[in-house]
Amino acid sequence: MTLSENEWNLLFTPVIKLVKQICGLPRSYPTSAIYHRYILGINNPWDQICANQITAFLYLINSNSPASRSIMIRCRTAQLRLAIHDNIFEHESGSLFLGHQEAKSNLSLHNIIIARKLNIVIQQDYINRSTWTISGGNMPIREIFITHRCLNLLRKIGTANSYPLIYASQLMLPYGHIMSWACYRFIAGLSAKGRIAKWFQLLTRWIKGISAPEMSRYSLFNFLSNILQPVSEDKRKHPYVIIKDKNNEVSVGFVKKRTQIKKNEEKIECLIIEVCNIEICPDNSQKAIIQKQECPKMITITQHSALVLPIFNRLSTGAITHIDWYYIVESLNRNKNISANSDIQQQWEKTPTINLNGDNLDIN
Structure with a gap:
């Protein structure tokens, strides 16, 4: 646990009173005069601690030792806990000083804040600086x-x-x-x-009132791949999954059966998926219902191409899941249609047209 400047001054107050009493000085005598090097020259504990800690901190972070790696881990932990998206060593001072509560339990952050208050800015080389920046999002x-x-x-x-x-x-x-x-x-x-x-x-x-740009289809696919788990090899499990067919259309399905396909003398684990419909639950707008089709459509895909969809509970005709997955699936298919229409429009615009202009042919 670290102490602030005021806390150190409170701890050192009895010492200052004792010094004034021994020297026969009144209590109203300026304390700054006692710290003056040409009068009594008493060292202020806060100044000494700041100098020693910053010196040790800068020495350790520039060394190649376990202590240096430990400091870097604490700095990254502080950056995540304070939700700082840019380099914590070069973060804006006013915002950084607001992290004093977190600094009480993080000595590395405490040293960074002290250094900044003393107008000491810790800078890194270009390569290391980029590794401390968290990019790719909007609205910190x-x-x-x-x-x-x-x-x-x-x-x-x-x-x-x-x-x-x-x-x-x-x-x-x-x-x-x-x-x-x-x-x-x-x-x-x-x-x-x-x-x-x-x-x-x-x-x-x-x-809710902030308008943020909608994620692209590519970003949504990466989002799903990072948060959802692939289908396990346990053949007893028949989960609901999110799949993408050969037409790049995303849908929800049920693992009906597992099979193997032999290709180039190599066995490939595959899943036989029963495609289902996903809709907003009529009696609860915060949930989505997965319903099996009356005339089920079966498709076969490789096992690693399916991502397990979390569900609340299973029904005889389907399952209940988060409404969030409905919006994601619908958006992926909508973006697919938009991109497809955009490609068609671009091809249409690029198609040359020939206009007869007298004896000349103008190609636009």
């Missing part, structure tokens, strides 16, 4: 919490999960929808039991 949530003066809630999010929140766009789904609490907890690898956290309620309320 740290700025949102600072704007609403609720930065203390940022520490409630925590980093002990597989989906640390840095940008508000991480909670944005297609069609302007916000990710549900259950879906976020699933992606983060945490339990969704209990009440919805206060920070999540406030954050989703704040970002």
